[in-house]
Amino acid sequence: MNEYEHALELKEETIANRRFLHENAETGLHLPETKAFVMKKLKEYGIEPVECGEGVTATIGNGGKVILLRADMDALPMKEESGEPFSSKTGAAHACGHDFHAAMLLSAAKILKEEEAELKGTVKLMFQPAEETFQGSKNMLEHGILEEPKVDAALAYHVSPGRFPVGLYMYNDKNTMMYSVDGFKITIQGKGSHGAYPQVGVDPINIGVHIHLALQELIARECNPSHSCVLTIGQFEAGTAANIIPDTAVLQGTIRTNEKEARELLVKRMKEVVEKTAEVYRGSATIEMISEVPPLICDSELTKEVVGYMKELEIPNLIPHPDVSSSASEDFAVIAEKVPSSFLYLSAGYLDERGDYPAHHPKVQFNEEVCPIGAGCLAHCARRWLEEH
Template identity: 65%
Template sequence: MNYFERANELKDELSKNRQYIHENAEVGMELPNTCQYVMSKLKEMGYEPKVIGGSGVTATVGNGQGKTILLRADMDALPMKEESGEPFACKNGKAVHACGHDLHAAMLLGAAKMLKENEASIQGTVKLAFQPGEEIFQGSKALIEEGILESPKVDAALAYHVGPGKMPVGLHMYNDQNTMMYSNDGFKITVHGKGAHGAYPHLSVDPIHIAVQIYLGLEEIIAREVNSSSPCVMTIGKLTAGEANNIIPETAEIQGSIRTTSVENREIMVSRMKEVACKIAEVYRGTAEVEMISEVPPLICNPEFTKEILSYMSELDVPGQMGVPGIQASASDDFSVILEKVPGAYMFLSAGYPDKDVAPSHNPKVIFNEDVLPIGSAYLAHCATRWLENNK
């Protein structure tokens, strides 16, 4: 089967699936409508899908012999109101597919249909994974805990992520040498002090003062304790405390994230963040407790597998096909949790408009070019089929 020719024949169906998922966007780990829609489409194709990891969906196709490759698509949205102006904009007013996960799910549905049509020629097993909760960095972990990498055991994994912008469709971006995306360790520090009247601060243990000192102390970790040759980012995005201007509260809360390309720097920064918070609180007669909100490693692709996938992609006659190597993004994706356990690859596909200025991802006004849908579907199906042929 020529997967790209077939994917172009399915373009209207791919678009319909994408727009339904987009119009009915859901967030987090609970995606009941999206899950039901994907399940129903897979059943129409002849699959026997199963729910996994809350609202995730998995199914397999192939002859059940030899090796297994996992194809993953995330399908959760972001919690904001859409302002794209698209006729299929989310109708609930509470979520928007501003990161393209609706396209990912539609592309994998398209690949699933083509793989089922070509099942007799698949020399192994393709496992499909439709994942919830990527935006909150919980989905991959949940799928793994419920056995996505077992029965049958997964030998390799592949995922694509679309990107908006002033780029032509046909462009693909990858990194087969270094870290492609940063780690993400989200944290919440709760500072406990002693409340008092604002007129008598000496009777308090002021958690706001402690929180400010912790903030300043955390800034010094990157400045003085990690290797400056490896990129690191620590951001404090939330600091809250108190209810009134004349009351010293009992507690204060700091939330932030640590991102780095280095496993070693990640370990140093997370460990020192916890130590600095607790020790500074102790110095000022308070206490601090640290809760990790997310724990996502750097996303590192397997070099040999990535090169092999690139060779299969080049076999398809995709208009404007061009690869851009060495891409590194300071954003994060929890597909990295899967790539810690099995060799695999992750790439960006342009879903942009070279002649338009459009909003970036995670913006309520962002729009994506649906011309990428048959390209992504074809890459998924073709690369999985060819990898199984050559890795029996």
């Protein structure tokens, strides 16, 4: 019996674990109930988990080379409107599928534990928090997730909703798969005054407007047109009344690129433009970097190997879709920057109206038929990589 066949036997258990995590969704870096559930399940499977920063890790195997299998566990701070009978009770929502990732890795761990005597190396598990805030991978990295034992390669899957058939899998073994993200918070200091006497104050709203416009010119006039670059201001907060010029204004946004050099240029120039524009209009500005995640660039050789291992399982309707690139961002890139890594999307879509909503939408639904595919592929690819390395 191969790992996919074993995962089919565990399908109902995987779905039950997914639904528990979905119903009890938690956000951010601290996921007490989620973490406790994952650790309890690992212990039931005969695996000894330990905390790693705010996440959970464990090992299965017999020394030798080490492959890391990663799953994120956090949800989004939004109300769910999917209509599922197991909808979240917490006010948070697993609208990005991280509940699937954790449940599939739990089942993969159970399969690998049963195969432990035959493994030709070690599988290291990484259950991480705070992917949505781009904190989780860094938190676990700082607490040694890639050490003791030292990790040689890493693999992660991400489920994808939409009008796609289950079985489609997407990867990129040539170029950037997902963009960098540099989140920033700009605090503009002006001088408050009565709205009727702007000359005695320094208007931070006016400064913010000019900063917003100036930043867009970086994309239009300073970025190489062959690079993909996005600079978005998604939040602008200032003032309490129509006739008062406030002391401060705050802008928050993100920079996303598919090239390291474009990222370096935009972050550097963003800071310069913000500070100098504030000075022109007699104010000042400070910049806080909220997130700093590189582009996700998968290791070409490892990704080709993973795709080859997946084909060995002969899963019905498993359809490869290469050369996928997304302007979304993923903090697995922090791991991929340190060790050879592969990251693949697995379709968890529907071909009917249930596939009409994208990830991060309150009405999004994911197809649970993906569960044995993800669990089986994680376990099989880990075993096969260890055999060949």
